[in-house]
Structures are given as structure tokens and as C-alpha cells.
Amino acid sequence: MFETAIRAFLNATSYSHLDIKSILFDMDGVLFDSMPVHAYAWCTTFRELGMAFSEEECYLNEGRTGSGTINIVYQRTFGRDATEAEIKHIYGRKSYLFEQHAAAPVMPGAAELLDRVRDDGISRILVTGSGQKALLAKLNTFFPDHFTPSRMVTAYDVRKGKPHPEPYLQGLKKAGVGSNQVLVVENAPLGVESAKNAGLFVIAVNTGKLADHYLTDAGADLLFPSMSALHQAWTDVAEALRSCQR
Secondary structure, rough: OHHHHHHHHOOOOOEEOOOOEEEEOOOOOOOOOOOOHHHHHHHHHHOOOOOOOOHHHHHHOHHHHHHHHHHHHHHHHHOOOOOOOHHHHHHHHHHHHHHHOOOOEEEEHHHHHHHHHHHHHHOEEOOOOOOOOOHHHHHHHHOOOOOOHHHHHHHOOOOOOOOOOHHHHHHHHHHHOHHHHEEEOOHHHHHHHHHHHHEEEEEEEEEOOEEEEEEEEOOOEEEEEOOOHHHHHHHHHHHHHHHHHH
């Protein structure tokens, strides 16, 4: 199954093979099981303001910058983008609710997978649409020696968030390798779209509440039900990545 997906990717590109030197990891729903807290904070904030925003909509918009999410709701409600003051107020309230909630746990299997790919000599780059400072600050605590500011792309580093390719193109630049030398681990449809728009091979992990087809329809090359499942399959995935050629 892994070989079929890899050959399909190679046939759709100009690459003869994949030579993985770096993996670009999303954060929410990949490293931290934080999406339930994000959904609570977003839905509560918009409800307080009398605006509709469902839990499913939160998952479907995962990966956008905060301002991008706010503007979607404002366009639907008022037919205009939010002002800078409105964005600051709404995102501030959302961030406060997020930080007051119980800490988001580490996603099972995430630390183990990071350690495995490090031991395989593969670099790790963070590419997240989040600007949640409390969560970003915990990366080195829970995943020591994996991510530094020079190996991170966050909402503060991009002008256009996911599904635009800019976040993953910046991640590719920070990795310092070619497009056929990286793969992406994502859990959100918009994140998958962003990585595919950047021309990259994408492994999706469905750790949220959306049906699998949202991730495959977005273009995911491989799909796993969890980070633990990906970690358990990593030896076989890595071998397929090394051996497959077009």
C-alpha cells in the first residue's frame, strides 16, 4: 500500500524518487491533542459575540491564521473583514479561554515518532498556523531538542496561512532541502491542501472529528488513524520511501 501511494506521487511529479532528509510537522492535532480546546475557545468566543461557529467548522478551518478564521465569520455575518481592533479583541478572548482551559496533552505516539526520525538522521521542522504562545512555549518542554525558532514556521511568520502554500514553502526553505527530500505530517484538510499546493508528499493522521474523506479529498498521499499508528508503521514507511522509484 505504501509503495502504491509513493509511486502515484512520483508519477504525478517530475521526481524519479524521494530522498527524505526532513519532515515538516504540523502542531495542533499532530504533536498536541489541542484541537478540542481550540474548538471550545473559538466556539465560545463567537457565541459570546452572537455569531455562529460550529465545532465542525472549527475543525474544517484548522490551520488558518486567527485573523483568517475571524474574517470568514465576519464576511458571513457582516459582509466585510474584521478591523484590526476587532481581530485583536476576538483573538485575545479566544487565546484567554484557550489558556484558561486544562493543558492540551501530548498526542500519543508523537514524541516516539520524533525520536525515531531523529535517530534516522532526519531533521524536524514545525509548520503551524497557530499563534498560541502558551502552546508554542511548551514545545521544548515536551519535545526537547527537536524544535528551535530557526526550525519553526508559525502564524507570526507568514502573510498567507494554510491552505496557501506559503507556510510549507517557508518550512521547505528552513529545511534547506529540495521538494523531493521532505514529507509532511498533517491532520487537517487545509494543512494537507497547503502542503500539496507546495508540491510535497503528505502523510495525514486523522486525530480529530472529521471523516477520513476530508483528508483524502484534500490530497493526502497516505492516511493513518493516529500518530501512534504512524509511529508503529514508520519502519515500513521509511523503507518504502527509500526503495520506490518511478
